Amino acid sequence: MQEPYASDPVRARGRRFPEEESSFRSCFQRDRDRIIHASAFRRLKHKTQVFVEHEGDYFRTRLTHSIEVAxxxxxxxGALGLNQELTEAVALAHDLGHTPFGHTGEDALxxxxxxxxxxxxxAQAVRIVTSLERHYAEFDGLNLTWETLEGIAKHNGPVVGELPxxxxxxxxxxxxxxxxHASAEAQVAALSDDVAYNNHDLHDGLRAGLFTEEEIVDLPIVGDAYAEVDRLYPGLEHIRRRHEALRRVFGVMVSDVIDTSRRLLSQSGAQSVEEIRHHGAPVVQFSPALWSDLKQIRSFLFxxxxxAPSVVEMRREVTEVVNALFPLYMADPMLLPERWHPDLRACNDEVAVARKVSDYIAGMTDRFALQEHDRLLGKPH
Incomplete structure (x- = not known):
């Protein structure tokens, strides 16, 4: 049963371009489905999380990360009595605006x-779902509901000051x-992102050989998880031992967010989603104790x-790729695919051209960025 502060699709604020509603899907379900079918969502398959996409088949990509977050x-x-479809839509869309090469590519761009x-x-994710996806006859973008757009824009909290x-x-x-603040559903999506990457970065780091299990058992939460697995399953084969331990780490984080947020939601006294937005503080959070533990884990991972030297070297190489492509396209924007040319011809100044070039580079996958670099510069990256 949904709580009174949950987002109700029947009371949703609607879409920028009015549409006839579906007879068998709520408006938030349609948002989720449109995101899944978007070109930008498919491209997440070949966008890096920490490692460059081609470095190994088992490492997370932005797509697998987004699915885990959702x-x-x-x-x-569900546990908090919120709308699951809206929460899932925001979670699936939260990384749509990422560049190739993860945060390294974003820093360079x-x-x-x-x-x-x-x-x-x-901000780029909002641009994608409101403009750059161009498949529908009656509008650019995906024409998502106000609530989903709000969640994508400010799931990490209010956006104040100079806007992107x-x-x-x-x-x-x-x-x-x-x-x-955003709805409680969007706040859940934001914390789910933290839960997912805190867990899978440990897993990917172990698989990459950047650290060992002997080193991470000294970390809070992690050490207790391994101790419990060793007590229940002495002598367990190491891959199974790792999985059993890290899924317990995952469970600790999820349970903590649910327990803490139930308390915060109750204390808020909110009886509507509007009261959640104007509450003045997030209502979905980790407990202070667990947040302190997670900061130690993040410090270790950092x-x-x-x-790590191999990751730093990769960051240097891919930064060079982005740094080389941008001025190349700025000097000759018609190097972009022909379908981009009408928009480029409509640009009336350098700023407008730069933003189109930025859109194009940001949409690239890791492998395509590397291929374009090699093709246009005539040398391996």
């Missing part, structure tokens, strides 16, 4: 775009009330994984 989000939303308004992957251009442009035409 699974966690549905579970937590943001620096290149600094004279033209910068680059932000959350991609978000400012859209918000000027369709107010997403960026100064408020040193041993994100700043």
């Amino acid at each position: 699974q966690v989000a549905r579970t937590m939303a 943001d620096a290149l775009m600094a004279p033209y308004g910068g680059f932000d992957h959350n 251009y991609a978000l400012a442009d859209y918000n000027a035409e369709h107010d997403l009330e960026l100064h408020t 040193t041993r994984m994100y700043r």
